[in-house]
Amino acid sequence: MANNQNNLGQRLALGLAWFSIGLGLAQILAPRRMAQTVGMKKSKSNTLMRMLGAREITSGIGILTQRKTSKWLLARVAGDAMDLAILGSAFSSKRSDRNRVIAATAAVAGVSALDLYCSRQLSRNGSDTKKIQVRKSITIGRSPEDLYEFWRHFDRLPVIMNHLVSVEPIGHDRWHWVAKAPAGKTVEWDAELIEDDPNELIAWRSLKGSQVDNAGVIQFERAPAGRGTIVHVELEYSPPAGMIGAKIAKLFHVAPEQQIGIDLRRFKQLMETGEIARTEGQSAGRATSTSKKYDDYVRA
Amino acid sequence: MKAACWFGKFDVRVETVPDPEILNPRDAIVKISSTAVCGSDLHLYDGFIPTMEKGDILGHEFMGEIVEVGSGVKTLRVGDRVVVPFPISCGNCFFCKKGLFSCCENSNPNATLAEKMWGHSPCGIFGYSHLLGGYAGGQAEYARVPFADVGPIKIESNLDDEQVLFLSDIFPTGYMAAENCNIQPGDTVAVWGCGPVGQFAIKSCFMLGAERVIAIDRFPERLQMARQESGAETLNYEESDISEALAELTGGRGPDACIDAVGMEAHHGHGIVHAYDRVKQTMMLETDRPIALREALMACRNGGTVSVPGVYGGLADKIPIGSIMNKGLTIRSGQTHVQRYMRPLLERIERGDIDPSYVITHRMPLEEASKAYEMFAKKQDECIKVVLKPEH
Numbered sequence: 001m002a003n004n005q006n007n008l009g010q011r012l013a014l015g016l017a018w019f020s021i022g023l024g025l026a027q028i029l030a031p032r033r034m035a036q037t038v039g040m041k042k043s044k045s046n047t048l049m050r051m052l053g054a055r056e057i058t059s060g061i062g063i064l065t066q067r068k069t070s071k072w073l074l075a076r077v078a079g080d081a082m083d084l085a086i087l088g089s090a091f092s093s094k095r096s097d098r099n100r101v102i103a104a105t106a107a108v109a110g111v112s113a114l115d116l117y118c119s120r121q122l123s124r125n126g127s128d129t130k131k132i133q134v135r136k137s138i139t140i141g142r143s144p145e146d147l148y149e150f151w152r153h154f155d156r157l158p159v160i161m162n163h164l165v166s167v168e169p170i171g172h173d174r175w176h177w178v179a180k181a182p183a184g185k186t187v188e189w190d191a192e193l194i195e196d197d198p199n200e201l202i203a204w205r206s207l208k209g210s211q212v213d214n215a216g217v218i219q220f221e222r223a224p225a226g227r228g229t230i231v232h233v234e235l236e237y238s239p240p241a242g243m244i245g246a247k248i249a250k251l252f253h254v255a256p257e258q259q260i261g262i263d264l265r266r267f268k269q270l271m272e273t274g275e276i277a278r279t280e281g282q283s284a285g286r287a288t289s290t291s292k293k294y295d296d297y298v299r300a
Numbered sequence: 301m302k303a304a305c306w307f308g309k310f311d312v313r314v315e316t317v318p319d320p321e322i323l324n325p326r327d328a329i330v331k332i333s334s335t336a337v338c339g340s341d342l343h344l345y346d347g348f349i350p351t352m353e354k355g356d357i358l359g360h361e362f363m364g365e366i367v368e369v370g371s372g373v374k375t376l377r378v379g380d381r382v383v384v385p386f387p388i389s390c391g392n393c394f395f396c397k398k399g400l401f402s403c404c405e406n407s408n409p410n411a412t413l414a415e416k417m418w419g420h421s422p423c424g425i426f427g428y429s430h431l432l433g434g435y436a437g438g439q440a441e442y443a444r445v446p447f448a449d450v451g452p453i454k455i456e457s458n459l460d461d462e463q464v465l466f467l468s469d470i471f472p473t474g475y476m477a478a479e480n481c482n483i484q485p486g487d488t489v490a491v492w493g494c495g496p497v498g499q500f501a502i503k504s505c506f507m508l509g510a511e512r513v514i515a516i517d518r519f520p521e522r523l524q525m526a527r528q529e530s531g532a533e534t535l536n537y538e539e540s541d542i543s544e545a546l547a548e549l550t551g552g553r554g555p556d557a558c559i560d561a562v563g564m565e566a567h568h569g570h571g572i573v574h575a576y577d578r579v580k581q582t583m584m585l586e587t588d589r590p591i592a593l594r595e596a597l598m599a600c601r602n603g604g605t606v607s608v609p610g611v612y613g614g615l616a617d618k619i620p621i622g623s624i625m626n627k628g629l630t631i632r633s634g635q636t637h638v639q640r641y642m643r644p645l646l647e648r649i650e651r652g653d654i655d656p657s658y659v660i661t662h663r664m665p666l667e668e669a670s671k672a673y674e675m676f677a678k679k680q681d682e683c684i685k686v687v688l689k690p691e692h
Contacts, residue, residue: 141394227394258412269406273390273447274372275324277409277424282323282436282444285305285315286355294353294410294430299318 013063020060027053132237134257138264141228142271144220148199150271151218160266160276163259174207187211213238231267235260302690303357303440304669309347312358312673314666320436320444325372328448330384334461335362335439335666337676337686338469339495340563340611344429345673348564348587349613351413351430358669359439360386360426361468363461366452367442375449382452384445385638386469388424388435391450402635407447408433417614422635439669441690453642457650462657462687464649466500471656472641474500474561477609478508480632481557488512488550490599491532492592493561494522496659496685497609501559502530503654514549516542518567521682529658546599554601563610566591573618580617587614597623608633659685666690 027034031049140147150156154175158164165178165186173193181187189210195203195217203217214237221230237256269276284298305315320329338361343349363383366376376382388407389396395403404423408414410430414421417431424446427437436444445452455464474497481489489505491498494517505513515526515534523534535545546555566589567574573591580586596606597620606629624631648654661684664672672686 139394141392141397262412265406265411269390272392273326273406275326277390277407277433277446278323279409279434279436280323281321283301283303283317283320283440284353284355284357284436285303285307285313285317286353294351294434298355299321300355 017060017063020056020063024053024056024058024060027056132256133234134236134260135232135234136257136260136264137230137232138261138268139223139228139230140268140271144199144222144229147220147229147231147267147271148202150267151202152196154204160270161263162266175204177206179212189214231264233260233264301441302666303436304359304666304673304688305354306344306352306356306358307354310345310674310677312345312670314669315355317357317440319442322368322370323444324446325370326447326449327370328366328373328376328445328452329368330362330364330382330438330443330445330452331367331692332362332364332438332441332443332690333381334364334465335359335688335690336465336468336470337361337439337669337672337688339497339676340428341673342677343564343611343613345677346565349429349431351410351434353430353434356427356429356434357436357440358427359437359443360428361465361470362426362438362443363455363465363468364443366448369448373449376452376454380452381455383455383464383467383642384426384438384443385451385453385467385472385642386425386428387422387451387635387638388426388433388446389450389639390447391639396450396639399637399640400634401637401639403637410434425635439666439688441666441692451639453646455646459649460657462660463655464646465687466496466656466659467638467642467645467649469636469638470496470659471500471645471654472638473497473609473636474502475504475507475641475645476634476636477501477559477561477607478504478510480607481505481508481510481559481605482630483508483510483557485509486511487556488514489557489559490514490516490546490555490596491526491559491561492516492596493563493610494519494526494534495561498522498559498561499525499529499659499684500656501561501609502526502532505559506530507648507653514546514555519679519682522684525659525684542595543599550601554599554604556601557605557607558596558600560592560596560606560608560610562592564588564590564612564616566593577617586617588612588616590616590619594618594620597629600627600629602627603629605630605632607631609636660687662686664688 027049031046034049154167155169157167163180165180168176170176170190174190176188176190178186178188189206189212191204191206194205195201199220201217201219205215206213214235216233216235219232221232223230266276280297282298284300286298287300301317301319302314303317304312307313322329341358344352344358366378366380366382369376369378387402387404389401389404390406393405395405402423407424408421409424410433411421414431422432424433424435426435426443427439453467477497478501483489483505487510489510491502491513494515498515502513502515513530513532515523515532516537517523518536518538523536526532527534533549535542564587577586577589577591581589590612592610593608600606608631623629649656661682662672662675664686666688669688672688675681675683676686
C-alpha cells in the first residue's frame with residue numbers, strides 16, 4: 001500500500017526522530033551552550049533546557065519504535081509549540097539576545113511545520129491508516145486434510161464465527177458473506193477464492209467495490225510428532241469509503257485480533273471435541289448479565 | 301430448582317432458578333444427592349477471585365444420579381450413580397491425552413480472559429468464576445455436566461455418598477499434592493494448612509511412603525485430626541516459630557518436601573509481613589497473600605520439592621526467588637487432574653485403605669448454604685468440612 005509520498009513521509013519521520021534525539025542529547029549534556037545558541041542567557045534555564053532535552057529524546061524514540069508514528073510526530077508538534085512559547089518569553093526578556101532568539105524561533109517554527117506536514121502525510125497514507133490487520137495461530141489435533149476440508153466450505157464458517165450470519169456460495173468460487181453489525185443491522189459483501197493449495201493454504205478476497213474491503217488467508221502446517229496441525233490465519237479489513245474505520249471494529253464484539261483468537265479456538269473445539277464449549281442458556285440466579293461482560297443469555 | 305448463588309462478598313443465597321438443560325451433545329444432567337463447600341469456595345465468598353457475577357451458581361464438589369444424557373454420551377445411562385470431577389475436560393486435546401486434564405484447551409469459553417491474566421488458560425471449572433468458564437456449579441438440586449463421557453465416574457459398589465463424594469476434588473487434590481513431592485523412603489514432608497485438602501495430603505504422603513509428616517495450622521481441632529487420623533506430628537504456628545521448629549525436627553536439614561495447602565488467603569505470618577500483604581492486597585497491588593508459600597520455600601531442604609495445591613489467583617510479592625534458585629528447589633503445582641486419580645483412588649476406598657468421610661464435621665440441607673458458608677469461613681463450631689444435601 002505504501003506509495004512514494006508515504007515513503008517520503010517515512011523517511012522524513014526517521015530524520016525528525018534522529019533530529020529529536022540529537023537535539024535532546026545536546027540539551028541535556030550542554031544546556032548552557034544550547035541556551036546561549038538560542039539567545040537565552042539566564043543560567044537558571046539549565047534545568048528547563050534539560051527537561052526539554054528529555055522530552056525531545058522521548059518523542060524521538062517514540063517515532064523510531066512505535067507503529068503509530070503519526071501520533072508521536074504530533075507529540076513533536078506539541079513540543080515545538082512549547083519551544084516557541086519559551087522562545088517567545090525569552091524574546092520579551094531583557095537579558096536575551098534578540099537576534100539569536102529570532103533565528104531560533106524561525107528554526108523551531110520551520111521544524112514544526114515539517115513535523116506537522118510529516119504527521120499529516122503519514123496518517124493520510126498507508127501504514128498509519130485505520131486498516132486492520134490481524135494474525136493468529138493455533139495448534140489443532142487434527143490432520144491438515146481435515147482442517148482444510150472444513151474451511152474450504154466457507155458456508156460452514158458461521159458455526160465457528162459468531163459475528164457471521166451466513167456465507168452462501170454464489171458460483172465461480174465466489175461466496176456472499178453476511179456479517180452482524182451494530183444495532184441489529186448487517187453488512188454484506190461478495191468474496192472470491194484467490195488461492196487454493198489443497199491441504200495447505202486457502203486465500204480469499206472481497207470483490208472490488210464491496211461494503212467491507214477485506215481479505216484473508218489460512219495456512220495449514222503439519223505439526224511434528226503427531227501433534228496435529230499448526231493453523232495460521234491472517235485477516236485484513238480496510239475502511240470503506242464514507243465509513244470511518246471505528247465502525248469496522250464495531251463489527252466485532254471485541255478487538256479484531258481477540259475476535260479471530262476466539263474464532264480459532266472455537267474451530268479447534270469443534271474439530272477436536274465435536275462441539276463448541278458454551279454456557280449460553282444455562283441456569284443462573286439472575287435474569288441478565290449484570291456486568292454485560294459474560295453470558296449473552298442465561299435463564300433465571 | 302434450588303441453587304446456592306453468589307451475590308457478592310459474604311453474600312450467598314439459595315435461590316429458585318430454572319432446572320438445567322442439555323446444551324451440547326456431550327452434556328449430561330445430574331440430579332445431585334450430595335454436594336460440599338470447598339475451602340477454595342471461600343476465596344469466592346471472601347471476594348478474592350475476580351469475574352464473579354451476581355447470581356452465579358456455586359459449587360464444584362458434587363455427585364448424584366444421571367437423569368438425562370445428550371446424544372453424544374455413550375458411556376453413561378440415565379440412572380447411573382456418578383461422582384463429577386471439578387475440572388471440565390474434553391478428553392481429546394493435547395493436554396487431556398497426556399493426563400493433564402486441568403490444562404484442557406477446549407473447555408473454557410472465556411479462555412481469552414484467562415490468557416490475559418495468566419498467559420494461557422486452564423480448563424473450565426464448575427461454579428468458579430467467569431475467568432474459569434462461568435459454568436453453573438453443583439451446590440444445587442441439578443447440574444449440567446459438559447463432556448460427561450470423560451469426567452464423571454460411575455459408582456457401582458454400595459459405598460455411601462460421603463465415602464466417595466470427595467473424589468470430586470479434595471481427595472485427589474491432596475493426593476496429587478503428595479505425589480508431586482516425589483516421596484522417597486525416609487522422607488519428611490511438612491504440610492502448611494490442615495483443612496480438608498491438607499488432611500488428605502497428609503494421609504496421601506503416608507500412603508506414598510513418607511517416613512514422617514509435620515502438619516502446621518493454628519486450629520487445635522484440625523491439628524488433632526491430623527494427629528489422630530493420619531499420625532502426623534503437629535505444629536501450631538501461634539505457639540511456635542515454624543522455621544526453627546522445622547529445622548529442629550529435621551536435624552537441621554529442613555523437610556525433604558513442603559506442601560502449601562493454604563493458598564492466597566493465608567492468615568498467619570509476622571505482624572508486619574501480614575500487614576504488608578493486607579495493605580498491598582487492599583490497594584490491588586498484590587492479589588495473593590503468599591505467607592505459607594514463602595515459609596515453605598525458606599524451610600524446604602536443598603534440592604527439595606515445594607508442592608502447591610493451595611489456590612492462587614494473580615500476583616504475589618516478596619517470593620524468595622534467591623532461595624528457590626540457590627537451594628535448587630523444584631516447585632510443582634496446578635489445578636488437580638482429577639480424572640487421572642478418580643479410578644485408582646476409588647479402588648483404594650473400595651479396598652478400605654481410606655474412608656475419606658472422616659473430614660466431615662457438618663451435614664446441612666442445601667437450603668442452609670448461606671449459613672454453611674459463614675460457619676466454614678469463620679471456622680465456627682470447629683467446622684472443617686460441610687456436606688450439603690439437596691431435598692428433592
